[in-house]
Amino acid sequence: MPQRLVILGGGTGGTIMANRLRKHYGADELTITVVDRDDTHVYQPGLLFVPFGHVHVGDIVRPRHRQLHHHIDFREDEVSAVDIEAQTVSLAGGDTLDYDVLVIATGARLLPDETEGLTDAGWMERIFTFYTPEGAAALAEALARFDGGRVVVNVVDLPIKCPVAPLEFSFLADAYFTERGIRDKVELTYVTPLDGAFTKPVASATLSSMLGDKGIELVTEFNTGSVDGDGGRIVSWDEREVPFDLLVTIPLHGGAEYVGRSPGLGDELDFVPADEHTLQSKAKPNIFVIGDASNLPASKAGSVTHFEGEVLTENVRRFLAGEELDGSYDGHANCFIETGFGKALLIDFNYETEPLPGHFPAKVGMPLLKNSRLNHLGKLMFESVYWHALLPGRDVPGIAAAMPTSGKEHPDDDAPDAATDA
Amino acid sequence: MPTATYAGTDVTVNDEGFFEDPTQWTEAMAPELAAGEGIDTLTDRHWEVIRFMRSEYDAKGTGPTVRILGKTSGVPVKELYQLFPKGPAKQAAKVAGIPKPRGCI
Numbered sequence: 178m179p180q181r182l183v184i185l186g187g188g189t190g191g192t193i194m195a196n197r198l199r200k201h202y203g204a205d206e207l208t209i210t211v212v213d214r215d216d217t218h219v220y221q222p223g224l225l226f227v228p229f230g231h232v233h234v235g236d237i238v239r240p241r242h243r244q245l246h247h248h249i250d251f252r253e254d255e256v257s258a259v260d261i262e263a264q265t266v267s268l269a270g271g272d273t274l275d276y277d278v279l280v281i282a283t284g285a286r287l288l289p290d291e292t293e294g295l296t297d298a299g300w301m302e303r304i305f306t307f308y309t310p311e312g313a314a315a316l317a318e319a320l321a322r323f324d325g326g327r328v329v330v331n332v333v334d335l336p337i338k339c340p341v342a343p344l345e346f347s348f349l350a351d352a353y354f355t356e357r358g359i360r361d362k363v364e365l366t367y368v369t370p371l372d373g374a375f376t377k378p379v380a381s382a383t384l385s386s387m388l389g390d391k392g393i394e395l396v397t398e399f400n401t402g403s404v405d406g407d408g409g410r411i412v413s414w415d416e417r418e419v420p421f422d423l424l425v426t427i428p429l430h431g432g433a434e435y436v437g438r439s440p441g442l443g444d445e446l447d448f449v450p451a452d453e454h455t456l457q458s459k460a461k462p463n464i465f466v467i468g469d470a471s472n473l474p475a476s477k478a479g480s481v482t483h484f485e486g487e488v489l490t491e492n493v494r495r496f497l498a499g500e501e502l503d504g505s506y507d508g509h510a511n512c513f514i515e516t517g518f519g520k521a522l523l524i525d526f527n528y529e530t531e532p533l534p535g536h537f538p539a540k541v542g543m544p545l546l547k548n549s550r551l552n553h554l555g556k557l558m559f560e561s562v563y564w565h566a567l568l569p570g571r572d573v574p575g576i577a578a579a580m581p582t583s584g585k586e587h588p589d590d591d592a593p594d595a596a597t598d599a
Numbered sequence: 600m601p602t603a604t605y606a607g608t609d610v611t612v613n614d615e616g617f618f619e620d621p622t623q624w625t626e627a628m629a630p631e632l633a634a635g636e637g638i639d640t641l642t643d644r645h646w647e648v649i650r651f652m653r654s655e656y657d658a659k660g661t662g663p664t665v666r667i668l669g670k671t672s673g674v675p676v677k678e679l680y681q682l683f684p685k686g687p688a689k690q691a692a693k694v695a696g697i698p699k700p701r702g703c704i
C-alpha cells in the first residue's frame with residue numbers, strides 16, 4: 178500500500194512540495210493529492226506592476242493543475258476542516274480525504290472587513306488594495322484617472338505578505354506620477370504601524386531615507402483603527418488622522434478559515450504554529466507547514482516558501498522513513514525591492530542576520546541594499562524562474578536554502594554607511 | 600546591561616526600559632512602572648491586561664500584539680488604547696515586566 182500525502186493549497190508552496198516529492202517517490206510508494214479551491218495560479222509578485230499598467234492580470238495567471246507533474250491528483254475544492262486525530266480532511270464538496278502526512282500550504286487570507294469602515298463607503302472607488310487581482314486591476318483604472326491629490330499607502334498591521342511590497346508600490350507610484358508629469362500635484366504618504374520604513378534597523382534606515390529623497394512622507398507608529406471613506410481619512414486607535422483622496426490599503430492578514438474550524442491546529446489568527454527549523458507543526462508530528470500559512474517569525478514571501486521547500490522535502494522524506502528531522506531552515510529570505518525608474522535593491526537575511534549591505538551570493542554578485550539596474554532586471558527575470566524552475570522543483574543555481582554570509586558587510590566590520598550608499 | 604530600581608529592588612532592563620528577566624518583576628513594582636509611562640492609577644481593567652500579558656508571556660515566550668490582545672484579552676482595542684494610550688502592546692509589556700514584544704518581520 179502506498180502512503181498518502183495530502184497537500185492543502187496549490188499555490189507557491191503546495192506546488193513546490195508536490196513536484197519535489199513526486200520526483201522522489203514512485204506512484205506505488207506515495208500518492209500525492211493537492212487541494213485548492215480554484216484552478217488559477219497567480220504569480221503574486223506581478224500584482225505590484227498591475228496598478229501602473231505595466232502588466233495585466235491575464236499575463237500573470239496560469240492554470241494550477243498545469244504546474245503539477247504527472248501522477249499528482251489535483252482536487253478543485255474548498256477545504257472545510259482537518260481532523261488532526263482522525264487524520265482526515267473534509268472538503269466543502271462533501272468528500273473526505275485520509276492522509277498519512279499532511280502539508281499545509283493554504284497561505285494567508287486578506288481580512289479587510291476586520292478594519293472598521295474599510296469596506297464601506299468608497300471601497301473599490303477610492304479605496305483599493307493591490308494584494309488581489311481584482312483590486313490591482315481596479316486600482317490601475319483609478320490611477321489612470323487620477324490627476325492630483327493625496328495618495329496614502331497604509332499598512333494596517335503586520336504580518337503581511339511580502340512586507341516590502343507596500344514600499345515598492347510607493348516608490349513606483351512616485352515614478353509613475355513623475356513620468357505622467359503630475360508628480361508636483363500628488364502628495365504621497367506612507368503610513369505604517371512600525372517605527373520606521375521596515376522592521377530591521379539597517380534596511381529601515383536606508384529605505385526611510387529613500388522615501389525622504391523621493392518626497393514621500395513617512396508616518397510611523399500609526400495603528401489604523403478605522404477608515405472613513407466618505408470623509409477621506411484614516412484614523413488611528415490613538416486618534417491621529419491622515420487624509421486621503423486615494424487610499425491604497427494593505428488589509429489585515431490571517432490564516433485560512435478552516436484552520437480556525439480545526440481544533441488544535443492554529444493560533445488566534447488562524448496561522449499554524451510550527452517548529453522554526455524543521456517546519457513540523459506543533460499540532461501533530463505528521464502535519465507540516467510551508468509558506469505564508471505558518472506562524473514562523475520569517476517573512477511571508479515566495480523566496481521564504483522556496484527555501485522552506487528544500488528543507489521540508491527532506492523532512493517529509495525523513496518522517497516517512499522514520500528518521501530524525503533536519504533542523505536546518507534558518508529563516509532565509511531574499512527580496513528584490515523595486516525603487517522605480519528601472520532600479521531595485523536586493524535584501525538577503527534570516528532569523529539571525531538582518532539585511533546588510535554587500536553582495537549576493539558572494540563578494541562578486543548582485544549589490545545588496547543598494548539601488549541598481551541589475552537588481553531590477555533580476556526582479557523582472559524572476560517571473561520566468563518562478564514558472565520554469567521554482568514551481569517545477571528544480572534547484573535554482575546560486576540560490577540555496579541556507580543564507581550565504583561571505584558577501585555581507587557586517588556593521589562592525591567597517592561597512593559603508595548603507596543610507597548614504599543608496 | 601542597565602539596571603533600574605522598582606519597589607526598592609534592583610532589576611535588569613534593556614535600553615528602552617523593558618525587563619530582561621520577567622521573574623524579577625513583582626506586582627508591587629507595577630504602579631511605579633506605570634507612572635513612568637504617564638499612567639497615574641492602575642484600575643482593575645489595567646490589572647486584567649497586565650495579568651493577561653504575564654500569562655501570555657509564560658505560555659508563548661513573547662508578549663501579544665495589540666491585535667491579539669483585542670481578540671483574546673477580553674478588553675476591546677479601543678479600551679486598550681484608553682488604558683495604555685501610547686500603545687497597549689508596548690506599554691502593558693513594560694508595566695507587566697516582560698520583554699518588548701518581538702516585532703513582526
Ligand SMILES: Cc1cc2nc3c(=O)[nH]c(=O)nc-3n(C[C@H](O)[C@H](O)[C@H](O)COP(=O)(O)OP(=O)(O)OC[C@H]3O[C@@H](n4cnc5c(N)ncnc54)[C@H](O)[C@@H]3O)c2cc1C
Nearest residue numbers: 186188189190214221222256283284339468469478479480
Ligand atoms: C502584491 C504581492 C507582491 C509580492 N511580491 C513578492 C516578491 O516580490 N517576492 C516574494 O518572494 N514574495 C512576494 N509575495 C509573496 C508571495 O506571493 C507569497 O509569499 C507566496 O505565494 C506564498 O506561498 P504559499 O504557498 O504560502 O501561499 P499561496 O501561493 O498564496 O497559496 C495558497 C493557496 O491556498 C489556497 N487556499 C487557501 N485556503 C483554501 C481553502 N480553504 N481550500 C482550498 N484552497 C485554499 C489558495 O487558493 C492558494 O492557491 C508577494 C505577494 C503579494 C500579494
